[in-house]
Amino acid sequence: MSNPLLSDWATPFAIAPFDLIEDAHFAPAFDEALEMARQDVREIAEQAEKPSFANTIEALEASGDRLDKVLSVFFTVAGADSNPERQKLQREFGPKLAAYSSEVTGNKSLFQRVQSLWDARDTLDLTHEQARLLMLTHRRFVRAGAALEGQAEARMREIMSRLAELGTQFSQNLLADEAEWFMELDEQALEKLPDFLVDAARSAGREKGVEAPVITLSRSLVVPFLQFSDRRDLRERAFRAWEARGAMGGETDNRAITAEILRLRQERAQLLGYESFAAYKLETEMAKTPERVRDLLMQVWEPACAQAEKDAAILTEMMQADGINGELRPWDWRYYAEKRRLAEHDLDEAALKPYLTLDNMIAAAFGVANRLFGLEFQPLDIALYHPDCRAWEVTRNGRHVAVFIGDYFARASKRSGAWCSAMRGQAKQPKVQGPVVINVCNFAKGEPALLGYDDARTLFHEFGHALHHLLSDVNYESISGTSVARDFVELPSQLYEHWLEVPEVLETYARHYRTGEAMPRELLDKMLKAANFDQGFQTVEYVASAMVDLAFHEGEAPDDPMTKQQETLEKMGMPSAITMRHATPHFAHVFSGDGYSSGYYSYMWSEVMDADAFAAFEAGPFDEDAAKSLETHILSRGGSADPEALYTAFRGRLPGVEALLKGRGLAA
Incomplete structure (x- = not known):
């Protein structure tokens, strides 16, 4: 029988035929597609023609398309609906993909072609986007070790293969602990x-x-x-x-894994000539240096910590009034904070949930996108990878734009957290293709599913990432959508959260699941006034995680990351009743892969921009000119230009930290 992963997909919008795909298809499809990708690279590297942008850079862009299709399906289901067979395949595929990546960047003939184009870049008459793609391609090769020789080159390949194994094992250990x-x-x-x-x-x-x-x-x-x-x-x-x-002992314990990951990352950076992994990683981000990251975090830490200490004193008094002596503990904070919110704001989160149904919040996210950008969403009846998944066709002015998939409910087979990914990115070359975008969340099931306010924010956040994909309008897939600097990628998602706080949005969509009545204005006002409640706690737990991440990667790798974590928190003056948002053994942002390593700060870096960006809507939250400018300069551009240039084109300048502190209620 033919393997559906290796066939052309005669499905609506060429969506993967999930109803035909079985786990047994993945390994043979992967092996065949990987060999096809290798052949693509060999043909580019060994061709007799003189290097040109078309026969080298654009050819690389088009290479491995079959492998991309196979992996887009596999990693979608492996993250959102795992099982023992898929976990086994993840462990097998990771090192093979790392080896393939090293083969590509380590191909000397191929690198010489890329280098010759880079050296001659001023004579190639490239468009701005082509010049950007050339720069990014050359930088990717160099930072992957393409210029290394001999023993250093071989060691780099070993490191990348081992890191792939360790990242997969970290994720699977965490999933096992959470599921058990x-x-x-x-x-x-x-x-x-x-x-x-x-x-x-x-x-x-x-x-x-x-x-x-x-x-x-x-x-x-x-x-x-x-x-x-x-x-x-x-x-x-x-x-x-x-x-x-991740720290329960036995086979799923991640502590030794984190130590080895940190050692290998530091060795990788030093092989490439960097003092530390943080210096290597941040070079291509907006922040550029560890010093700038620390400066931002500490500007926020001090007022947040001061507020948290004041809040802790109040919560301790409340706890002692209940007859409990001793110190406020981390398992007490949320309970007494909720009681305090009810007392000070007369706001009970349980009273909010009947108005924040999952379906209504999805409709709200779609409705805002329609008013801002003219997007429309029509349900699709297509086969998907799990019965909980739902799909919509996205159109604008009657023209197909994309397919959007939502997978919203928690289950034991799904890794924790929430994320957005593209099974297919937007592109115009070598062929025109609309994106297929997925939002994955972990909301509790119910009849109907009722969300807390933080859950609703998460839904809007992930849909903001989706919009970055949906509105992308560039030529090349590798720089489309969210293919941007890590500390810029959270700008669209965090910015979109602001529309959940717009009263007319809530008045329209926050309706009681039984009566259909709108949320009473009094309750709505209380909810919005309490939006900054407990920001001291939330900011401290986040910044602590970001500072530990930075400390791990700034110098020599620690022998014992748990000791390093504790030392870092003690030096910062971490309040005793608050813990890191993500302790080291389950810090998946940092250890499941390289994505947010040395980069967990990026949420706050982006928040500096999103607080300022929302202020651009001076004529109201649905200001047509501001929405058009946001799409033109940021959402449609992907990684086709430097992020500082994109933001400056949108706002005319870069922002300071003041708007962030004010937005979090940590400054007057």
Whole structure:
């Protein structure tokens, strides 16, 4: 039988035929597609024709298209719907892909062609986008070690292969810990929990195959439990398990893995002539240097820490009023913060959830995109990789733009967190293709699914990433959509969150799931006024993670990352009742791959811009001129220009940190 992964897809919009694809298809398709990609590269490198932009750079852009198709399907299902066979394949594919990547950048004939074009770049009469693609291609080769020789070259290949293995193992260990642990709740433990949380816990119990409601380590379950459960003993048990992910001992323990990853990254940087991995990694980002990153983080840390200490004193008094002596602990903070929010803002998050249904929030994200950019969304009835997935065709003025897929519910087979990816990126060359974009979240199931305000923000955040793909309008796929500097990529996503705070958006879409009535204006106002509530806590837990990430990669790799983590936090003066948002053994942003290594700060770097960017909508949140400028200068441009140039074209200047502090309620 033919392998559907290696066939042309005669499906609507050439979507992968998920109903025909079986796990047994992946390995043979991967092996064949990998060999085809190798052949593409050999033909480019060994051709007799003199190097040109078309026969080298554009040819590289078009190479490996079959491999890209196979991997787009595989990594989609491996991340969002894993199983033992897919995990096994991940472990096998990772080193092979690393070896292939090293073969490409280590191909001396190919690099000579790229280098000759780079040396002659001023004489090639390239468009701005072509010149950018040439620069990025040359830089990719050099930073991958293309100029290395002999033993150094061989060692680089070994390092990259081993890092691929370790990143995969880190992710799979974390998934195993998250999937295995759960805590059953008896009727007494349920008594004071809100209905939405009880329903979600019962649904999770059914998924686990037990009769009792359960709390799992999914953020959409454990965080509300920490907010609303009056059982301090159970809160502590849940929090300690959540905090211990990746450090539970045995085969799934990630601590030794993180130490080896850090050693290999430092060696990789030194082979390329950099003092540290942070110096290597940040060279191509907007921040450029570790010093600029630290400066930003510390400007935010000091006011955030001061606010958190004030808040901790208030929460401690509340706890002691309940007859609990001693210090406020991390499993106490969210519970007493929720009680404080109710007391000071008369806002009970449980009262919000009936108005924030998943379907309504999806409609809100779509509705805002329609008003800002004229996009329209029509449901598609197509086969997808899991029954929970939904798909829409995206059009504008009747013209097909893209396919958007949403996979919103938590399950044991899905890694934690939320993310956006493109199974196919936008491009015009070598052929015109619309993107296929996926948002993956981990919301608790329910009938209907009810979101907290933070969940709704996550949905808008990931859809902001999706818009970066949907509105992309460049020639080459490798610089389309979110193919930008790491500390620029979060700008569109964090900017889009602002529209969730627009009253008319909530008035339209925040409707009670039973009555259909709009959220009462009084409740809506309370929610918006409380938007900055507990920002000291949220900022401290984030900045602590970003500073530890930076400390790991600035100098010699630590022998014991857990000791380095503790030393870094103590030096910063970390409040005792707050922990890092992502402790080292489950810091997937940093250790599942290179994506956010030395780059977790980027959310805050982008927030400096997003606070300023929303201010561009001076005539109102649906200012047509501002929306057009945002699309023209940022959302449509992908990585086709330097991010500082793109932002400056949009706003006329780069912003300072003041708008961020004010937006978080940490400055007057």
